Amino acid sequence: MRVSKEQAAKNRERILEAASRLLRERGISGMGVDALADAAGMTHGSLYSQFGSKERLVEEAVAHAIVAKGREVPEEFALGDYVSEYLSTGHRDQPGSGCPFAALSCEISRQSGGVRDRFTAGVRGMIRLLSSRITSALKPRQREEEALAMAASLVGALVLARAVNDPKLSDDILRATRNRFGN
Template identity: 35%
Template sequence: MAEHHNAIISAGAKLFREHGFDGVGVIEVAKEAGLTHGAFYGHFRSKADLAAESCRRAFEEQHGVWPAGMTLSKFVSMYLSGEHRDRPAEGCPVPCFAESIGRQEAIVRREYAKGFENYVRQISAQFEMAGQTKVRARKDALLLISALVGGISAARSIVWSDRQMSNGILAETKKSVMQQFGLR
């Protein structure tokens, strides 16, 4: 039972990142988890309950714990990469969910807010370790996240019609962010 529950959450985390909360139904999530549509309701009362758990899982997978040895420079490079752009189902939930989170039920919005705040804390901690005050570190973390999310979102929006422009967006955003924050 626990294995099926976990499989449904994992499938939801993947599919909601790839297609958005409104672009995936319970049937698709159950199928991705290897279960029937009817089995879903033995685990969740509603799609919103699944979306909330899947949102939490997506943040845990991507931003649960800052990896040892991960510098801000490495993080920026990984975030603004073609691999991250081309694999949203396995990437950061912020750009995947940002556009539609306001239309979701409160339970989903709360999980998103918790995940986002944890993400901000992790980035802030990296700036603090570099000697910034708590207040400045938080401001820079918010600015950095905004730049990264904007860059990856813009690159994803154009990749299917103009891959060269998409690659340019990633490269220029990375260059600008590295310069702005003194990263190498």
């Protein structure tokens, strides 16, 4: 039985939603095709008919996660509010719906060029977003430098806060970085 184009598009979106969540929760190497098929309510065959390979699926799921997370950022926002939300305990504790950069950074360097291209484009977007909110008293190159340092610090702080097994240290990492950039 053939699937309509509309149903195929819905299936593709359902797969990408499930894959982007699982990637952020389990990592690229931890996301098996079986778990993904279960999470999306699909068969292995439907996954491969949509994407052709796990590599292509990962590439599109990474891009999907980046775009979806970017849509959550309001058009107008204060930089301090962005930093506070990014470095919150809620964000730390919910990687499946959180920042794909913090969830996947440690694995991306071992991925295909296509996955890395999508990830790199997303990082550039985050830097542009942060740069656009940094005080206009700085020259454009200075704003970009500050945005680069801020992006690296935010992502790094979230990665460390998730990695340590000491709740106080985890909270301290978030707080100290929030205090550094939230002002």
